[in-house]
Amino acid sequence: MLFFLFKTGTILLYKLIIYNVMEKTLMILNRKKDQNNTNSTTDKQSLMLRMVTSYSIFLLVILILFLYLYQSTFRNVQQQYDFQQQSTMVSNVELFEKDLRIMDVYCRQLLQNTFFRKLIAFHDSDNEDFMDMGNALATTLSTDVYPEALLPIEEVYCYLPNTGYVLSPNYFISAERYYSWMKRYANSEYENWLKALSEESNYYQFLPMDNVAPNFSKNYYMYMVNMDDLYYMDANAVVCFVLEKEELSSLFTTLSSDNFDTDFIVAVNEDNVPFMSLLSNPDFSMDRILNLHYTDNFSHVRGALTIGRYTSQLTGYTYYYSFPAFSSTSGTITKQVLYIMCFVIAFLLGISLIIRFSRRNVAPIIELGQELNEAVEAQNHLLEAVNSQRPIICKSYVRKLLTGLTSSEEEASYIKEYLNLIGDPLYYNCLYIVAYNNAGDSGENTQQIRSSDDFNQVITNALQNFLGSPLYYFNPDSRTYALLLACTKEDEANLIIKTNETIVQLHNYLLDTYGIWLFAGIGRNTDSLTNVWESYQQAVESISYTSKNYFFFPYEFIKKDSNAFYYPPELSTKLIHFITTGNTSQVLELFNLIHQENIEERSLPINLLKFLLSDIRNTLLKARFALPSGISAEVTAQLDEQFNEHATFKLCEDIALTLCKLFAVESEDTNLVTAIEKYIEKNFMDPSMGLNKISDEFQISESYFSHMFKEKTGVNFSTYLENIRMSEAARMIKETDISLNELYISVGYNNANTFRRAFKKIYGVTPSSMRENKADK
Known part of the structure; x- marks a missing residue:
């Protein structure tokens, strides 16, 4: 950076x-x-x-x-x-203290057991009732997996000082036999172990057991709870939880296994007395850790460690922990x-x-010449980049035309100019082509096509050679090509015939040269570029009638079956799109198409006509429920009443036009240009405001936006933006005391000289002169 x-x-x-x-x-x-x-x-x-x-x-x-x-x-x-x-x-401490609470709950649950309270009250270990009750209680505890399941403990047992016995989930035995026989601890530490269980200063602390179990492969800690502190009557018993050091350390993810010898965690109670120490670093003693200077609960000591401090709001315990210093982890x-x-x-x-x-x-002239050459070169590179993107833009525009996604006549007119479809009145049609790489029908001299990219390149070159350039097309799917055809009024009558001849030649060429079968369908001619989506829909349907003997099939040749109505899903999608965009002309055109296909050419029987009207009604219902929330309840109620009337073709058309008008009225306030003007007025002080920012914000191309904005407002975008900034600058000079050094930044300029030149061009005076005139008045 x-x-x-x-x-x-x-x-x-x-x-x-x-x-x-x-x-x-x-x-x-x-x-x-x-x-x-x-x-x-x-x-x-x-x-x-x-x-x-x-x-x-x-x-x-x-x-x-x-x-x-x-x-x-x-x-x-x-x-x-x-x-x-x-x-x-903090997360680790919450889990750790949750385990402490579970230990406390476990001890309290033991005290709720009547037999346990009787057992700890015995003073004579030779009493038969004492032994029977202890063994029965041990058997009962062995079925309770509660502590082992919820706590990171190795085992738990209860020491009874009155009788010198140990009660655990597995056995009830004297403390000496438990120590020597069951656990095989060091005999020399037996007295120290009993002392640890009996002294109150050891309770509620994690005591290391290194001396008690010196030869064990793992290290352990003892945590003891005095039962007398938990009960209102005398309860002379101590519950001891034995925890493995690694399991205890695993609760704190700040202890890295890679730095276990240097990382540590120390916990002290509210009296600042340590009760847990996972300290392996010889460089840090308990006193040194507690006496360090902490800023924002952190102490950055020299070396590769940082010491943190956290005080629990629940228990008041304070935890001191280490972790690798930022400088040692980031390579700063x-x-x-x-x-x-x-x-x-x-x-x-x-x-x-x-x-x-x-x-x-x-010697600035040489520098000026170099700058001019660089500017020309940059302009040439920019033109090359624009030209390289032109095929992609053309395909996008052709896709919008053929799929009926143009939102207005203005957009269609702009696309028409961009594609250079201007001049004499033109007629349009759509040619839909599907190609197959059928090696089985190819001859010995055919060339083999190995990849899909090569296949697409072969088809594209062949289409350009036989149909001429420029070639207006897009790929609806793999190995599929939708072409926009255009001709003059004189050639309109023979367009399909000439296309048929061209497709035959193209098919023979591809089959003989590459072993590629080509099938094509074509729709009806239309004189409206905005209605060419009808030809596309017809061409898509006609391709389904092609075969090996009829690889070119015009839509006119399709025999209309009176046993099925014409209303494919694509028309339903287009109808919803035209309604929601307020495109009344396209809605009327689509209903004319539905009427022509189903009533004029097919003469549907009454039962199929009802099914057709039902499907159209369902489509209109989808548009109805997509109405904006701002439509009044009275208008929607009247519309819903129309849906309940007897379905006729005219009623469906009227409902569609009503919906179209509702969407159009609602969208007037959110017109694209109006929205852009509001966006500019709100963000004109942004220095990055430009064509590219507007294009990204509203998802339109820069060229289309520039053309549309000039047509709607009468001025270029740059002039419009400059006028807004200058008006705001003049207002601030007259109404505020803002300094001139801050003024140009406040209205979106990066350079004071550029701002002064623009200001003087608009108002005829510099900003300082306008400020002086204000002071004189």
Whole structure:
């Protein structure tokens, strides 16, 4: 990012230098006609001094900005990293304290057991009732998998100080036998173990068992709960939970397995007394951790660790935890060194450029020529890019025409001009082609086509060779081509016949050369480009009637079956689209097509006519329920009453036109140009406001938007935007005390000189002059 800012700033500096050199030099050259050599030399020296001063300040501002951005970004990223670690620790603490609560609940549940309370009250271990009750209770506890299922514990047992017995879910035995026989702990630590179970200072702490179990493969902790603290009567018993260290550590995801020897977690209670320590780092003692200086609950000690602190709102416990420092995980040292190098290089390079270009201000003509050549070259590249995208744009426009997705006559007229379908009145039709690569019917001399791209290229070249260029088409599907045909009024009668002859030649060529079978269907001619979707629909249907002997089939040759009505799903989709866009003319045209196909040409019987009207009614219902919420209830009620009347073709057409008008009225306020004007008035202060931004915001092409905006408003987009900005600038000068240095930024300009020239062009005076005139009045 820093390198990009540096590069951008350097380029901007270059351009400003070159631009000012050329501007000042041209001014000096014009003055040479009226001034002598002495004055010219003085101007050059003054210009050089101003350039060195202004560009040095500019360079210094850029470098300071770079330094500030780097430091600010580094701090922000470091804070985000620390807070992310803290968030993880908060989640871990919540789970850990949840386990502590479960331990407490388990102990309380034991105290609710009547037999358990009687058992802990015994003082004589030789009593038969004592042994029977203890064994029965152990058997009962063995069926309770509650603690092992919910807690990360190795085992749980209860020590009874009155009798010296241990009660667990598996056995009821004396403490000595439990220690030596069952667990096989170190005999020398037996007394210390009993002492740990008996002293109150050890309760509610995680005590390590390294001395008790020195030869075990795993490390364990003891956590003891004094039952006497949980019951209002005497309950002389201690419940001990044995936890494996790795299981306990797994509750805290901040403890990385890769850094287990250095990471740690220490927890202290409300009295600041430690009750848990997962501390393996020899460099940190308990006192050092507690006495560190914490800023925002973090202490950035030297080295590769950061110490965090979190106090639980639920228990009041404070947790100290370590995690890798941000600098050790992100490799910032290398970036800092790189930044310093870039900073020094930028500074030295900037100074050298300032001196160099300032001294060379006497030779701007060469720079001007290079700039002009670059501009011409850039323009040529832009034209090449536009021309390279033209086939894609043409295909998109042809698709919109043939599928009936044009929203207005204005859009259709623009597409017509873009496709150069202008001049004499034209007639249009659609040719729908499907090609198959059938190697079985090919001869020995046919060329083999291996990929779909090669296949598509062969078909496209053949279509251009036989049908001519430009070729207006798009691909509805793989190996499928929909072509827009156009001819003059004189050729309209023979269009289908000529197309038939061309398709026969094209089919024979592809079959003989590549072994490709080609089938084609064609619709009826139409004199309206907006209605050419009818020809497309007819051509799609006619392709279904082609065969090996009839690979070209016009729609006119289809025998209309009176046993089936004509209303394919595509017409239903188009009807909804035309209604919701308020396109009344297309709605009428579609109903004319439905009437011609079903009533005039097929003469449907009454039962099929009812089915047809039912399908049309269902389509209209879909449009009805898509009405905007702003339509009044009275209008919708009247419309719903029409749906309940006896269905006729005329009624369906009237309902469709009513819906179309409702959508058109609702869309008047949200007209595209109106919406764009409102968007410009709201965002004119954005310096990036331009054709490309409007195009991206409203999902239309730049060329179409520019043409439409000029046609609707009478002015170019750039002029319209400039007028709005200048009006706002004049208002702010007259009504506010905003400084002129801030004024041009407030109305969307990046350069003060450009703003002043535009302002003077509109109002005839500079902004400062208008401000002075206001002060005089």
